[in-house]
Amino acid sequence: MSYRPSLTMQEPLPQFQAWLRDAHDRRLAEPTAMSLATVDPQGQPAVRMVLLKHADEAGFVFYTNLESDKGRQLAASPFAELCFYWNPPGRQVRVHGGVEPVTAEEADAYFASRAYKSRIGAWASQQSRPLESQTKLAAAVARVAIKHPHHVPRPPHWSGFRVVPQWIEFWEERPFRLHDRFRWERTADGAWVAQRLFP
Numbered sequence: 001m002s003y004r005p006s007l008t009m010q011e012p013l014p015q016f017q018a019w020l021r022d023a024h025d026r027r028l029a030e031p032t033a034m035s036l037a038t039v040d041p042q043g044q045p046a047v048r049m050v051l052l053k054h055a056d057e058a059g060f061v062f063y064t065n066l067e068s069d070k071g072r073q074l075a076a077s078p079f080a081e082l083c084f085y086w087n088p089p090g091r092q093v094r095v096h097g098g099v100e101p102v103t104a105e106e107a108d109a110y111f112a113s114r115a116y117k118s119r120i121g122a123w124a125s126q127q128s129r130p131l132e133s134q135t136k137l138a139a140a141v142a143r144v145a146i147k148h149p150h151h152v153p154r155p156p157h158w159s160g161f162r163v164v165p166q167w168i169e170f171w172e173e174r175p176f177r178l179h180d181r182f183r184w185e186r187t188a189d190g191a192w193v194a195q196r197l198f199p
Helices: 013-025 068-076 104-113 116-124 134-147
Strands: 034-040 045-051 052-058 061-064 081-088 091-101 157-171 180-186 192-196
Touching: 013 081, 013 091, 013 134, 013 157, 034 061, 034 068, 045 061, 061 068, 061 091, 061 104, 081 157, 104 157, 116 134, 134 157
Parallel strands: none
Antiparallel strands: 034 045, 034 081, 052 061, 061 157, 081 091, 091 157, 157 180, 180 192
């Protein structure tokens, strides 16, 4: 499959997967890193980096502490935008849409796949809240490890979100700022319509 965006494609996911595979093949440091934009209760923007864990026709999935800033913001306003950027080769993908929680079964399965210390950290970290010192965090990690020396269940405050795209935009760098830019938008009946945009 060509890595170049094509208006002849029926839907955008194969193009995204091709670009993501290419980023992996280039051994970029974090191919699945994406910025996540949300809004706070005052309507002010908030953005941070998270990691994509799964992408299919249903949407783009990431996991987090539900009591974090992003977790609370998405619960209050379930809309978000994602942005991937890979350089080299100079490619960007934006994903814009509504957000829904993953199922408990999905969250359990992914949590069980994480490294032991990462599962401990999910319990120990009160994400986004003030931390007196790293010593306090280390002590919290130790307490959780003593309580769960082998099996670490998923915390009730830890799960995932799925961004369900309303549109997905691809941008590829070209000389002299004459970049290649395409956007696929989902219609009311669920079909995708693509168009080229000025860079």
